[in-house]
Amino acid sequence: MLTRRRFSIGAVLALLSRPAKAAEWIAFDTLYKSFGVRGFEFSDRIVALKGQEVTLTGYMAPPLRAESTFFVLTREPLAICPFCQSDADWPVDIVVIHLKAETPLVSAGAKIAVSGRLEVGSSTDPDSGFVSQIRIVDASYRRV
Amino acid sequence: MKTWTALGVCLLGLVATGAQAQTIYPLTRAEILAGSKFDFKVEFPGAPAQGAVKITINGQDPASVLGQSAKFVEKEDGGDHSAYWIRGAQIAKPGAYTVEASLGDKKATVQWEVFGTPERKAKNVVLFIGDGLSVAHRTAARMLSKGITEGRYNGELAMDDMPHMALVSTSGTDAIVTDSANAMSAYTTGHKSCVNALGVYCAKNKSTLDHPKVETIGELAKRRNGGMAVGVVTNSEIEDATPAGMVAHTRRRADYNDIVKMFHDVKPDVIMGGGSPNFLAKSTPGSKRTDDEDYIKKFEADGYKFVSTKQEMQAAAQAGSSKVLGLFNTSNIDGALDLKILKKGTVSKFPDQPDLVEQTKVALDVLSKNQNGFVLMVESARIDKYSHSLDSERAIYDTIMLDNAIKVAKDFAAKKEDTLIIVVGDHAHGVSIVGTYDDETPGNQLRDKLGIYADSKFPNYPAPNAEGYPEKVDVSRRLAMLFTAYPDYCETGRPYMNGENVPTVKAADGKTYVANEEYCKEPLAARRTGNLPLESNSGVHTADDLVLTAMGPGSEQFKARMENTRVFRVMATALGLGAGQ
Incomplete structure (x- = not known):
């Protein structure tokens, strides 16, 4: 986790340099370099981009709450799961998104591009207990 | 049957007069295997004190009948009810049992039948579940894998070529249409329950793991007959409802991490499927656990050979492993059409997945080493999943794969004729073969292409390959297997x-x-x-009855129409799993 101070500096720098330095585009296909049944390996590029601004395109999963700063981004639209009431049915290569500000999550099922700071490594959300491996934080999103 | 009818009328009377009666678990008309373990629970509305209630079984104190002490919980889970519990109850003596629970002038009565089992007839049982397997799936699989000429099939499916058959009804305690959890639970415990529940009755408990439990055939086989071997083989995630039904006790089938622990508690000798992320510690990328337990390591520490490819699986069998944990995909194993013909799905990510047939062969090799016999459950899981996604061809190819696995078990059983083989769905889907789509028929709408009655010409799939699969599926005249919902x-x-x-x-x-x-x-x-x-x-499940076919010792018990719970009873009877042996 970045400290508040480093984050602020980062935010200012990002603002100043916005036209020149766009966020790096990443893709679901290249998050991991291997998907073994004994675990995944992050791709070298994802590890290298840790802490940097990235943009990822995917689908907003049905949100846990309507108004939230937290949702799950998936490679494909989540439609086929008749008992999809729990994270048990979610794909393993999900990316957890923490938005900058609470937003009504009206885009479930829609293709969106999420931009924010990349976090890599196992983390348990203190509020929901949700475990994730890759996160984009201080994020915003737009429909594509 | 007459007794039950009379009792039903009596209960209806009670419901009509009492606003909310006490509920007794197991529910009335339960058939309980003598000596099997179950949790006895009575819920009293209004949260009365212990002194206000009276419970008897055949007029006696329940604790003396059930062999365990009772516990009374006032305002259970902070709710508006009190609960009387006897966990881990057993009744050794077969017969009729009447349970009465009174609170003031309100009395609830249920009747149980405790059944014993005569001398053991079968050494082994293989239970094949085609998840969602309905009549149209069988018909379509027969057409594609055997061919049909002038109205006559050119061969029999292994699942059809069996001497005994029954219609099986699948409704649950809560609804006419059920799900794979409750449906499997009926087969593995002999008790009907409700949607999403595995190995438990659906009571008022808040925790999904606290509901009244009933013993599974996986647990029974392990502790009866000197310790039988148990195998659980599927091409879904191993934590999914059908495989979980062999070992699990939870009100909520989605409790995957708890279900992995339940597999580890029961320790089936062969465990094979997909769904590895729930076995990995949460610190491992790709894990779906919420704790730091590494269940692959735990199984390995308990003497299991862990395998993750077909080659490793077959090597483990050749090396004489007696316990095998096989996890071949992070999600479901790819279905037959993707695995063998189209190479889609996750085949590029997991290029050496076994199919259900190869898994079944290895499971039989490993389990048959146990001289006390075995219980093996083999599930072709994606017949259901592809029927949900309205993907007829994938559902049909996975029915053919199921049939190939059944052929393997029949060949195994033919050597000694001491194995009961059962083939059945767990619930139906609304599928029906309406005719054939023909690209050559003129018209610019899809419905113009649908041949019905005399126009439902025989499809032109190529002759099946050695495994029974037509290698081209997008033919110009193909089955129209349509969905009703x-x-x-x-x-x-x-x-x-x-x-x-x-x-x-x-x-x-x-x-x-x-x-x-x-x-x-x-x-x-x-x-x-x-x-x-x-x-x-x-697409959704339907309440239609299922066709069950069976062969081997004990299979003659399958006839006419039966409740799904009777499948458990036939297996338990054939294996002599009841008390008093």
Whole structure:
């Protein structure tokens, strides 16, 4: 986790340099370099981009709450799961998104591009207990 | 049967007069295997004190009948009821048992039948579950894998060529249409329960793991007959409802991490399927656990050979392993059409997955080393999943794969004729073969191409390969296996060559589903207005009875129409799992 101070500096720098330095585009296909049944390996590029601004395109999963700063981004639209009431049915290569500000999550099922700071490594959300491996934080999103 | 009818009338009377009667678990008309373990629970509405209630079994104190002490919980879980519990109860003596629970002038009565088992007839049982396997799946699999000429099939499916048959009814305690959890639970425990429940009755408990438990055949086989071997083989995630039904006790089938622990508690000798992420510690990328337990390591420490490819699986069998944990995919193992013909799905990520047939062969090799016999459950899981996604061809190819696995078990059983083999679905889907789509028929709408009655000409799939699969599925005259219940979607009338059908996507409101427009662009695609509630994203299960076929010692018990719980009773009887041996 970045400290508040480093984050602020980062935010200012990002603002100043916005036209020149766009966020790096990443893709679901290249998050991991291997998907073994004994675990995944992050791709070298994802590890290298840790802490940097990235943009990822995917689908907003049905949100846990309507108004939230937290949702799950998936490679494909989540439609086929008749008992999809729990994270048990979610794909393993999900990316957890923490938005900058609470937003009504009206885009479930829609293709969106999420931009924010990349976090890599196992983390348990203190509020929901949700475990994730890759996160984009201080994020915003737009429909594509 | 007459007793039950009379009792039903009596109970109806009680319900009519009492606002909310006490509930007794197991529910009335339960058939309980003598000596099997179960939790006895009575829930009293209004949260009375212990002194206000009276409970008897055949007029006696329940604790003396059930062999365990009782516990009374006032205002259980802070709710408006009190609970009387006897966990781990057993009744050794077969017969009729009447349970009465009184609170003031309100009395509830249930009747149980405790059944014993005569001398053991079968050394082994193999239970084949085609998840969602309905009559149309069987018919279609026979047409594609055996061929049909002038109205006569050119061969028999292994599942059809069995001497005994029954109609099986699948409704649960809560609803006429059930799910794979409750349906499997009926087969593995002999008790009916409700949607989403495995190895428990659905009581008022808040924790999904606290509901009244009933013993599974996996647990019984392990502790009876000197310790039998148990195998659980599927091509779904191993934590999914059907395989979990062999070992699990939870009100909520989605408790995958708890279900992995339950597999480890019961320790089936062969465990094979997909779903590895719930075995990995949460610190491992790709894990779905919420704790730091590494269950692959735990199983290895208990003497299991862990395998993750077909080659490793076959090597483990050749090396004489007696316990095998095989996890071949992070999700479900790819179905037969993707695995063998189209190479879609996750085949590129997991290029050496076994099919159900190879898994069954290895399971039989490993389990048959146990001189006390074995219980093996083999599930072709994706017949159901592909029927949910309205993907007829994938469901049919996985029915052919199931049949190939059954052939392996029949060959095994033929050596000694001491193995009971059962083939059945767990619930039905609304599927029916309406005719054939013919590209040569003139017309510019999909419905113009659908041949019905005299126009439902025989399909032109190529002759099946050695494994019974036609190697070309997108032929010009193909089966129209249609679905009776569906959400809004676009029907293409063709096989899905690029991967499993995804008929719907979530609507902007986040609750309802709309047609996946990707398919609406295809030539001749027909937009279907769904007949299901708008919240449905796929096809649904139906309450139709299932066809069960069976062979081997004890299979003669299958006849006429039976409740699904009777499948457990036939297996337990054939294996002599009752008390008093």
